[in-house]
Amino acid sequence: MPYKEGLFGAPLFLCYIAFMLLDTYIPAAFIFLYGLAIGSFLNVVIFRLPRHQGIAKGGSACPGCGNAIKWYDNIPVLSYIILRGKCRACGTRISPRYPVVELLTAVLLTAIYFQLVWIGSPYGGLEPAWTAAWILRLLAYLWFGAALIACAFIDAEHRIIPNRIVFPTFVIGLVLLLGANYHAWTRMLLGILAGGGIPLLLLLLSPLLLKRQGMGMGDVKLGATMGLFLGWQLVLLAIFFASLFGSFYNLPKMFGGPEKRRQVFPFGPFLAIGALTAFFVGMPIITWYLGLFSL
Ligand SMILES: [Zn+2]
Structure with a gap:
């Protein structure tokens, strides 16, 4: 009977959607956010490793004035937009490479995840x-x-x-x-x-x-x-x-x-x-x- 099917179909469909969200899309969102953080770390690697500086040693500092960058000015992508690409202390331009690497890493890692899920x-x-x-x-x-x-x-x-x-x-x-x-x-x-x-x-x-x-x-x-x-x-x-x-x-x-x-x-x-x-x-x-x- 179609009425009964409809009655049970809708909750089942909602369960299916909820399952898909939990199983696939919530991990994807997690990987995207984690990817932003990994991108932020890659920026450190990209800058310090070829200059033979320790990667784990010390927090980020402005290359212009040497001031330590506070955690709230070090949020991937967002801080760059809020500060309009300039150091809060001295106004030195921050390379757009930083937000680009962060966003690129997040998008790439999420795409890799979906590639493994679907293909x-x-x-x-x-x-x-x-x-x-x-x-x-x-x-x-x-x-x-x-x-x-x-x-x-x-x-x-x-x-x-x-x-x-x-x-x-x-x-x-x-x-x-x-x-x-x-x-x-x-x-x-x-x-x-x-x-x-x-x-x-x-x-x-x-x-x-x-x-x-x-x-x-x-x-x-x-x-x-x-x-x-x-x-x-x-x-x-x-x-x-x-x-x-x-x-x-x-x-x-x-x-x-x-x-x-x-x-x-x-x-x-x-x-x-x-x-x-x-x-x-x-x-x-x-x-x-x-x-x-x-x-
Ligand atoms: Zn500065």
Whole structure:
């Protein structure tokens, strides 16, 4: 009887909505807020790590006047808007990089969460969310996303990809992803070899091709780490995207004489963008591409 169905259907539907909220969207909101805080920490890493300053040592201080920044002036994104991008004490402009990194981190980590909830990870993820394996994978890819942001911004400014970020990321990824599914170890190994091997090949060939170092060992180590997280198929796609985006960005400078050529952008940020592109849209692309050959 339709009346009865309606009577019981509505509360059931509300229960379903409540369950969805509790199970999926409240954790998402939590990850977004936590992502803002992680972004705030990444700002510290991005500023201090290449300058060989202790990361845990001391609170934030204004680079202009050296005054300690109070906690209420250190709230991610909000404080920047309230202070209109200036130090409260001396009025020195605060780099817009700070709120950008905070917001970018929050959005990226939330997107990684939804990718794992709805679509899965490169090493599978078809089991329902909140199993132990799924949580290990979530932690691995959240760390991966945060590490990519730090590497991209540090490489853009200083042209180094710090071992102090890449090595821990590799070890943490290895432990968490093997913990989630140790059967995937062969695919991980192939990913590491492909992700590290191609930049290494380009690094060895670049003096012959371009008479300049196109890539550094930092790119090789970052590529190998990306391969661990993405597997060999997605890391190949990631390097392809990175080269594509990098070429688009650097091509005008390559033809601009020696002065312009020296301004060519480092490869690390493009590797990071390529890795994220492959992580989010790589699997549909590979399925489509393989579909071209299966009649
Ligand atoms: Zn100041």
